[in-house]
Structures are given as structure tokens and as C-alpha cells.
Amino acid sequence: MASTDDQTHGDVADATSSRFNSKNPRGTMPDARQYKVGILGATGTVGQRFITLLASHPWFSIEALGASSRSAGKPYYKVAKWKQTTPIPHAVRDMVVQECTPQNFAKCAIIFSGLDADAAGEIEADFRAAELCVFSNAKNYRRDPHVPLVVPLVNASHLSILPQQQSLHSPPLKRGFIVTNANCSTTGVAIPLAALEKAFGPIEAAIITTMQAISGAGYPGVPSLDILDNVVPHIGGEEEKMEWEILKILGGITDSDGGLRAFDMHARSPLRVSAACNRVAVIDGHTECVSIRFQRRPPPSPQQVREAMAAFTPDAQALGCPSAPRHAIVVHEEPDRPQPRLDRYHQDGAGVSVGRVRQCPVLDIKFVLLANNVSIGAATSSIINAELAALKGLVPHVGDEMDVVR
């Protein structure tokens, strides 16, 4: 079982828990220089979490903030409806919010995007075309055949498609790219599924029922009269995203006839996924009930599943990404865990909590998971993706020659 030695509970833990991976302690940088980063959608739910997490990041320093023209030109503290449990970091409080144009972010090596999907498509494409490295939370490019959809604790290897994305761009790019992370519910379930496929081989079927927090809908999100005392059994487009994104994330990359590399959508061992998504009256933290069937017969026992999940060590941890959780999956023995209120800020929301691992009388195994939708479901994943890209030499410092890094 994963140790819970560093476990802390409740919202206060957000401000106090030890954040950075001890394998790569604070201050250890790939090349002793900080990367300047910009945040698009900085005033929103995900943008605020970016700011909180990046304020003390050992490699990244916040250089510029962007949002809509409603906010541009004004000091950050005046336009952000700040909902984090810690104050706005001093260094960004008075920063003037910019329009989201590449010129305003020219000093940045890395761009984190928490843009509303209605705006993200065009803006992120413009930033990539301006040779900026974009790490996006928006759904717009997740299905692009040359854009990696990376859950950093699962498929960091998909970053290897980036040179192809750059060479196919018109005109070809030297440093700009887009990396997306997944839908928040997708991210939560992809991590234990990846752990189990690594230990026991292909999973054939997954049936997932989500109970998703209000913050998943951004701010101000779902009206209180719709969600208080209620469960809403529909989140537009969510089920389709989960059923599709899991296949891209858990699939590999193959070489096709034309010499182009392509995502194989878990095609060699087809996985069928059914998702049912519900909005519940929880502020942060998506809970998911998952039943799975393995290809292998006989399937692993619940105890073997618990042990495999607790032992799962993703590349991001082994490589020393500072924001990777110490335990990718924390396995609970208590029959009433995980719970959003108790478990969502464990490890600063960077891991997944799993409990109630038991036999499923219809498929093989069932369990419950909890993932912080705004942290590992959004901002934390983008940040670890950028750490991975930096470690792999894919993110040059502004002003560096590209042959230094490739």
C-alpha cells in the first residue's frame, strides 16, 4: 500500500503541504536558469490554480498574465475573483493583465493556457505560430492527430510527436508547439487504468460513473439553484470526451505507411469505455466509480490490483519532475474513502486517491477514485507536462539557438 506518511487533510493543507518532489528538490533546474512563463486565462478557475502553484516553482517564474479584453489593462487583483484558500501571491497581485496576443508574451519560453474553449482555438494557434511552447487545458486541440494529449503520470512518451507537429506546421516551426492535457475526469481515471495495464496487460472494458465538482464548470459555473440539494445527470460533451480521450492516452504511437507517426487509439487491444457523467454539489474534486474487465484470464485479485496501483511509479516521478506527486495513486483501505472533502488536497491535489477496490460480479474489478479536477485534472498536469518537456530538451529559453536543444 502507498504510504500515507505525508497525508494531510482538508482545505488548509493546500497552503501548507510539501509541494515539490524530493527527487528534484526546489532550486534544482535543468540548466540553472529559470524559464519565464505566461498564463492565459489567468483570471479563471484554472488560471488561479496555475498562479498558486507557480508562485514558488523552482524552474518557472511568472512573467505575464493574459485574459479577455474585459480584464486587460487592469491590475490582476482588481479583475480576478480570487477563490483560492491562500492570498494572491505578492509577485502577481499588481501585475497588469494583458490581451492574449503573442507580442505581449514575447519574453516567455512557456505559455500555460487556462482559456475558455471558445477563445482557446485561435489564440493558442497564434501563440504556437509565434514559436511559443503552449501547454493547454482547453479541449480544442485534443483530437488533433499531431497534438499530444498528455496525462503526465501516464503517457509522457507522447511528447515525442512534437517534432512532427512542428515540421508539418506551415511554415515549419523551430520551437513552437501545442501540448494538451486531458479532460479532468479523463485524467483521474487514466492514471489507475495505466497502472493496471502496466501490471496486468490490456483492459478490455471500463464502465465509469462520475460525480463531478462544481468548479469543473469554471466561474461562476453552475447556478446555485440548479446544484444545491441536487444532482444533475448531464454535463454537455463530457461523456463523449472521456470515452474518446482515454483511448488516445492509453494507446501508443505507430509509424504509418506515409512515414508519419500516428496515435493508435488503443487499437491493438481494443478498449471499450462507457462513461456516465453527473454534476454534484461538491466544490472541488471529481469522484468516479469504475468497473473494469481485463483481457487476461484469470483476472488479478483485488489485493493484486491494490498493490499494483500503490506501486505505480510514472516516468514523471522517476525523472524528477518537481511537481509530480510522491505517490501517483494513494490506495485507501478504509471502506468510506476516498472523499472529496478529506482527500482532494492530499499532495497538493497532484495524485489520485483510490478506495473500495473489490470484485465486480459483472466485470472483474471495481473501485472508486477521487481526483482534484483543478489540480491534477488541469493546472498541475500542464505544469508537469512543461517540466517533462523541459527535461527532454524540448523547451528552449527565449533567445537560445535551437540546435542547442535538439
Ligand SMILES: NC(=O)C1=CN([C@@H]2O[C@H](COP(=O)(O)OP(=O)(O)OC[C@H]3O[C@@H](n4cnc5c(N)ncnc54)[C@H](OP(=O)(O)O)[C@@H]3O)[C@@H](O)[C@H]2O)C=CC1
Ligand atoms: N475547471 C476545471 O476543473 C477544468 C477546466 N478545464 C478547461 O480549462 C479552461 C479554463 O477553465 P476554467 O478556468 O474553469 O474557466 P473560467 O471560466 O473560470 O476561466 C476562463 C478564462 O478564460 C478567459 N477568457 C474568456 N474569454 C476570453 C477571450 N475571448 N479572450 C481571452 N481570454 C478569455 C477568462 O478571462 P476573463 O476573466 O477576462 O473573462 C478567464 O481567465 C477551459 O477550457 C476548461 O474547459 C479543463 C480541465 C478542468
Ligand SMILES: N[C@@H](CC(=O)OP(=O)(O)O)C(=O)O
Ligand atoms: N467539463 C469538465 C471540465 C472541463 O472544462 O473539461 P474540458 O476541458 O474537457 O472541457 C467539468 O465540468 O468538470
